[in-house]
Amino acid sequence: MSFYNVKSEVGKLEAVLLHRPGKELEKLTPQYLEELLFDDIPWLGKMQEEHDSFADALRNRGCKVYYYDQMLEEILNENHVKNEIISEIIGFSGISKLKEKDVITEYLKSRDSKELTEILISGLHKNVINYQKSNRSLSYYIKDDYPYYINPIPNLYFTRDPGTVIGNGVSINSMKTHARNRETMTLSYINKYHRDIKASTPPLWYNYHNTDSIEGGDILVLSEKAIAVGCSARTSPEAIEVLAENLFKVESGIREVLVIEIPVKRAYMHLDTVFTMLDINKFTIFPEIKDELKIFKITPALKGIGLLKITPKDSLRTALNEALDRDDVQILHSGGHDKITAAREQWNDSTNTLAVAPGTVVTYRRNKASNETLRNNGIEVIEIEGSELVRGRGGPRCMSMPLRRASII
Numbered sequence: 303m304s305f306y307n308v309k310s311e312v313g314k315l316e317a318v319l320l321h322r323p324g325k326e327l328e329k330l331t332p333q334y335l336e337e338l339l340f341d342d343i344p345w346l347g348k349m350q351e352e353h354d355s356f357a358d359a360l361r362n363r364g365c366k367v368y369y370y371d372q373m374l375e376e377i378l379n380e381n382h383v384k385n386e387i388i389s390e391i392i393g394f395s396g397i398s399k400l401k402e403k404d405v406i407t408e409y410l411k412s413r414d415s416k417e418l419t420e421i422l423i424s425g426l427h428k429n430v431i432n433y434q435k436s437n438r439s440l441s442y443y444i445k446d447d448y449p450y451y452i453n454p455i456p457n458l459y460f461t462r463d464p465g466t467v468i469g470n471g472v473s474i475n476s477m478k479t480h481a482r483n484r485e486t487m488t489l490s491y492i493n494k495y496h497r498d499i500k501a502s503t504p505p506l507w508y509n510y511h512n513t514d515s516i517e518g519g520d521i522l523v524l525s526e527k528a529i530a531v532g533c534s535a536r537t538s539p540e541a542i543e544v545l546a547e548n549l550f551k552v553e554s555g556i557r558e559v560l561v562i563e564i565p566v567k568r569a570y571m572h573l574d575t576v577f578t579m580l581d582i583n584k585f586t587i588f589p590e591i592k593d594e595l596k597i598f599k600i601t602p603a604l605k606g607i608g609l610l611k612i613t614p615k616d617s618l619r620t621a622l623n624e625a626l627d628r629d630d631v632q633i634l635h636s637g638g639h640d641k642i643t644a645a646r647e648q649w650n651d652s653t654n655t656l657a658v659a660p661g662t663v664v665t666y667r668r669n670k671a672s673n674e675t676l677r678n679n680g681i682e683v684i685e686i687e688g689s690e691l692v693r694g695r696g697g698p699r700c701m702s703m704p705l706r707r708a709s710i711i
């Protein structure tokens with residue numbers, strides 16, 4: 303049996319990868335907020351309570367929850383994996399250029415797998431390493447005010463973005479920003495070495511070593527034959543083409559990539575901040591952007607040069623109907639028909655719904671107007687608290703990486 307199986311956006315959620323926010327969030331300071339892609343500093347204790355309730359809501363619906371740090375710790379028990387990760391991180395974090403690199407490498411090697419997991423997620427502060435003053439380089443003094451050798455990765459609880467399961471394979475995404483690239487790097491090790499995953503040798507649809515960026519918040523698995531990809535502040539057209547070529551080349555089952563270009567803005571950093579799927583024929587959208595979208599359909603080129611055929615489309619609804627082989631697609635507007643409410647609720651992730659079954663979604667309770675519209679249109683809404691979780695700018699969909707979904711009957 304394949305460890306990964308996601309052939310829709312809404313089939314009953316059977317297994318998911320989450321990360322419970324930890325000490326990495328306590329490394330946020332006003333000075334580095336923007337660089338670390340936060341708008342505010344969440345209160346960790348409260349955030350963990352909210353996250354535990356989120357995980358419980360998924361378990362209550364029969365979903366198995368895997369945790370990123372546990373899987374990482376498990377693979378680090380093998381010495382060769384530990385050494386491989388340490389050497390990549392040393393290069394990635396610029397430590398290999400420092401005089402103190404041997405001391406830091408030794409320090410990392412002498413940690414057990416739990417301690418190393420903690421460092422890989424919440425960072426390595428400079429004052430942890432003791433070494434002779436005589437070994438200090440000029441760059442040590444000049445960059446001295448930067449506190450870390452290894453940066454914390456506070457966005458890790460948005461497990462949606464570094465990896466995306468499509469069919470029985472996975473795309474290990476290439477992140478737009480340095481702040482998030484290590485999330486992807488560690489995920490690639492989990493994918494390669496975790497005993498539960500490697501047994502099924504899943505195909506890799508995208509490799510994070512490719513520098514064209516693509517993030518999971520932009521990828522929606524519409525069906526076993528079609529995916530939608532947002533072209534956004536985080537996902538480039540070049541990366542979408544590479545993903546499409548890989549999916550069309552091998553036996554992924556995917557025959558269409560529907561590209562939805564959204565405006566480039568912090569508030570809409572990914573497609574799933576403005577548009578998600580709720581049911582086999584229902585979607586929700588932030589109405590403000592609907593006239594600004596550009597839609598393109600990519601299919602395998604039958605003849606001609608190159609592998610891809612690109613067709614511009616006029617209407618999102620028609621394109622979705624075509625992709626899903628239906629004629630009844632409905633797109634519900636968030637914000638309860640009020641512009642101000644819609645904008646406020648979008649900022650708080652009203653359109654970032656996570657389907658746990660066809661027509662059943664998890665949302666933040668705070669988005670009252672949008673939740674009401676969903677209910678009035680036959681959607682079952684499971685509400686969770688998100689006062690602290692939302693401060694990282696993400697909702698239930700961003701906080702989850704579906705690993706397996708049941709097929710839709």
Ligand SMILES: NC(=[NH2+])NCCC[C@H](N)C(=O)O
Nearest residue numbers: 339460519572694695696700
């Ligand atoms: N799939 C999503 N919409 N993820 C939201 C990620 C938010 C995160 N702070 C970032 O800017 O990257």
